[in-house]
Amino acid sequence: MSKHVSIGPVTIGNDLPFVLISGPCQIESRDHVMRMAENLSDAAAEAGVPFIFKSSFDKANRTSVSGQRGVGIDAGLAILAEVKAQFGCPVLTDVHEAGQVEAAAEAVDILQIPAFLCRQTDLLLAAGRTGAVINVKKGQFLAPWDMAAVAQKVASTGNERILLTERGASFGYNTLVSDMRSLPVMAQTGYPVVFDATHSVQQPGGLGSASGGQREFAPVLARSAVAAGVAAIFAEAHDDPDLAPSDGPVMLPIEWVGPMLNKLKAIDAAVKR
Structure with missing residues (x-):
């Protein structure tokens, strides 16, 4: 049975209309975040798609020690709390250590466990105990059925407000592949996918000191995932991705978001009719 997770004005479920989770990879400045939140919330509202804003106060798993990581937890959480207050949308951010979860849960609605940390028991338990919604990204090294045990760690705290995210599996060196079979497999847990x-x-690591990517294929994969019946699409976006400090090669230009949402909404409606 599909579980529904309510987050303020947004409810997520595998059998409900899909939700957009979007924002810049990391918080670059207050002004940039507020501008991106306004643009994305407007695009989602125009398409009639529920919206969750996402950005990270710290990106701890950079390819290189010289990679930019963000504005830090104190400044970052203050900015995200302002987004939530001004735009009325739920807000998501990454957490990397158990010591970050309580402060983050006071400022945002969803704590995201990065893929590399998805089996870190202490982090999962600490996050679950906050009562916030927990979005766990499936590690590139895990099979989709392995996520049932990951979700159970969070659920053992009494918190079943859990989302499970597919983000590709390692396929040789510097490459990921998306197996769409993983989406219904993870949905068997009942949690929104x-x-x-x-x-x-x-x-x-495809650029040597940074990760590369092929953003032109992100809308293609998003359409495939919506056709498989997912609860939400996570797609980072930026007003100038080629100059972004992290994940620029994969973030969507902001002008792609509206047209993509219109196509996704049509597919979603047909699949879930």
Whole structure:
């Protein structure tokens, strides 16, 4: 049976109309985040798609030590709380350590466990105990059925407000592949399944000191995932992705978002009719 997770004005479920989770990879500045939140919320509203804003105060798993990581937890959480207050949309951010979860849960609605950390028991338990919605990204190294045990770690805290995200599986060096069979497999847990369209086209470490990617294929994979019946599409976006400090090669230009949503909504309606 498909579980529904309510987050303020948004309810996510595998059998409900899909939700958009979007925003820039990392918080670059308050002004940039507020501008992106306004543009994305407007695009989602125009398409009639529920919207969750996403950005990270810290990107701890950079390819190189020289990679930019964000504005830090104190400044970042203050900015995300302002987004939530001004635009009325739920807000998501990554957490990397158990010590970050309580402060993050006070500022945002959804705590995201990065793919590399999806089996870190102490982090999962600490996040679950906050009562916030927990979005766990499936590690590139895990099979989709392995996520049932990951979800159970969070659920053992009494918190079943859980989302599971597919973001591609390692396929040789510097390459990911998306197996659409993983989406219904993870849905067998009952928890809402999210498809991360932009990180699924990432080429980890592909640029040597940074990750590369093929953003032109993100909308293609998003359409495939919606046709498979997912609860949400995760797609990072930016007003100038080629100059972004992280994940620029995979983030969608902001002008792609509206047209993509219109196509996804039509597919979603047909599949879930």
